[in-house]
Amino acid sequence: MSELRQQALDYHAFPVPGKIAIQLTKPAETAHDLTLAYSPGVAEPVLEIAANPDEAYRYTAKANLVAVITNGTAILGLGNLGPLAAKPVMEGKALLFKRFAGIDAIDIEVSHRDNDDFIRTVANIADSFGGINLEDIKAPECFVIERALIECCDVPVFHDDQHGTAIVTAAGLLNALEIQGKSLPDARIVCLGAGAAGIACMDLLIACGARREHIFMIDRHGVIRSERTDLNGEKPRFINDSGPRTLHEAMQQADVFVGVSGPDLVSDADVAAMAPRPVIFACSNPDPEISPERVRDVRSDAIMGTGRSDYPNQINNVLCFPFLFRGALDVRARRINTEMKKAAVDALRLLAHQPVPIEVQAAAGVTDLTFGPDYVIPKPMDPRLLPVVARAVAQAAVSSGVARLSLPDRYR
Numbered sequence: 001m002s003e004l005r006q007q008a009l010d011y012h013a014f015p016v017p018g019k020i021a022i023q024l025t026k027p028a029e030t031a032h033d034l035t036l037a038y039s040p041g042v043a044e045p046v047l048e049i050a051a052n053p054d055e056a057y058r059y060t061a062k063a064n065l066v067a068v069i070t071n072g073t074a075i076l077g078l079g080n081l082g083p084l085a086a087k088p089v090m091e092g093k094a095l096l097f098k099r100f101a102g103i104d105a106i107d108i109e110v111s112h113r114d115n116d117d118f119i120r121t122v123a124n125i126a127d128s129f130g131g132i133n134l135e136d137i138k139a140p141e142c143f144v145i146e147r148a149l150i151e152c153c154d155v156p157v158f159h160d161d162q163h164g165t166a167i168v169t170a171a172g173l174l175n176a177l178e179i180q181g182k183s184l185p186d187a188r189i190v191c192l193g194a195g196a197a198g199i200a201c202m203d204l205l206i207a208c209g210a211r212r213e214h215i216f217m218i219d220r221h222g223v224i225r226s227e228r229t230d231l232n233g234e235k236p237r238f239i240n241d242s243g244p245r246t247l248h249e250a251m252q253q254a255d256v257f258v259g260v261s262g263p264d265l266v267s268d269a270d271v272a273a274m275a276p277r278p279v280i281f282a283c284s285n286p287d288p289e290i291s292p293e294r295v296r297d298v299r300s301d302a303i304m305g306t307g308r309s310d311y312p313n314q315i316n317n318v319l320c321f322p323f324l325f326r327g328a329l330d331v332r333a334r335r336i337n338t339e340m341k342k343a344a345v346d347a348l349r350l351l352a353h354q355p356v357p358i359e360v361q362a363a364a365g366v367t368d369l370t371f372g373p374d375y376v377i378p379k380p381m382d383p384r385l386l387p388v389v390a391r392a393v394a395q396a397a398v399s400s401g402v403a404r405l406s407l408p409d410r411y412r
């Protein structure tokens with residue numbers, strides 16, 4: 001067994017199994033405490049909430065509680081391993097919500113027969129939470145599921161693998177292109193992977209200025225083209241018949257590669273075929289489409305990012321979902337709209353331009369983090385992410401009319 005594998009298993013097993021637990025926020029020591037916490041005192045908030053459901057935000061943990069919900073059909077880049085096997089990842093997301101944004105999150109793994117069954121299950125419990133983070137649900141089902149739940153739930157619903165990944169990718173890519181002296185509208189973009197993350201990344205890049213006709217989306221059968229008879233879900237929106245049929249053909253003179261597919265699918269020859277000063281984000285987790293070492297061997301002018309924390313430029317949704325939910329919860333947003341996503345992109349992008357505090361460099365294990373090829377996106381342990389991104393998202397929610405509260409004083 002590799003050393004990392006054993007360390008990871010021990011981390012999860014000891015000193016107690018799992019990564020999260022529940023903590024009490026009120027005293028529960030005396031008979032009087034229990035009189036208030038439970039019978040008879042608890043009847044009072046019950047009656048308040050029965051009369052006005054919004055009082056749940058005042059008298060229960062709802063306002064700061066997010067459900068991390070999966071069916072285990074697309075766990076990281078590992079595939080459809082079922083709901084229970086997804087539990088360590090969902091507990092991991094809960095750990096990150098708490099560690100980075102002070103949000104209490106609980107994992108929920110759902111077994112179900114079909115989309116409607118899953119949607120019903122989530123819709124039926126949604127009011128218990130301040131927000132719902134959908135995680136590791138495979139495409140194309142994830143698109144139908146997210147759309148239906150946004151429609152029927154009264155709290156924000158966000159499929160992290162789509163929009164979290166897209167927000168971080170867009171922020172990192174805009175910065176990387178700036179460093180390479182290129183612009184998003186002119187960039188020729190190859191997206192390997194037409195699942196949840198691939199579709200959402202390309203949609204958000206288009207919203208940020210990329211041209212649809214410059215995008216080549218590729219799934220396991222090749223470039224998305226009109227003669228194909230197997231295009232499901234959102235794929236037809238990305239048909240591009242302008243030439244390439246294979247990954248290698250699409251990589252000729254490409255400015256940008258975004259990988260959200262699986263390990264080791266990109267060859268040295270693919271990288272060598274790209275345009276001068278390319279940007280390569282190989283974001284399959286845990287193993288990228290091509291390793292940074294191999295990219296470096298092939299060409300020195302590339303900016304490289306991965307989804308991992310052990311290389312520079314970690315393009316991972318951890319940079320988004322804790323802070324985005326913080327902002328959304330703080331103004332009690334009804335939903336998470338494009339304005340809020342674009343505000344998060346801009347906040348992340350601009351934060352990377354700022355000088356990096358010494359303690360962030362130390363936590364990242366590096367001595368010189370300045371905006372450049374090895375630093376296009378903030379580090380997850382940067383304490384400025386929370387106020388900066390959450391504020392931008394909260395402000396965008398207020399100005400776009402989906403907030404139920406005004407901007408909290410600490411954001412002003």
Ligand SMILES: O=C([O-])CC(=O)C(=O)O
Pocket residue numbers: 075076077089136160161285307316317318
């Ligand atoms: O968990 C991660 O590292 C990123 C993610 O959401 C995924 O790969 O599904």
Ligand SMILES: [Mg+2]
Pocket residue numbers: 076135136160161
């Ligand atoms: Mg995920």
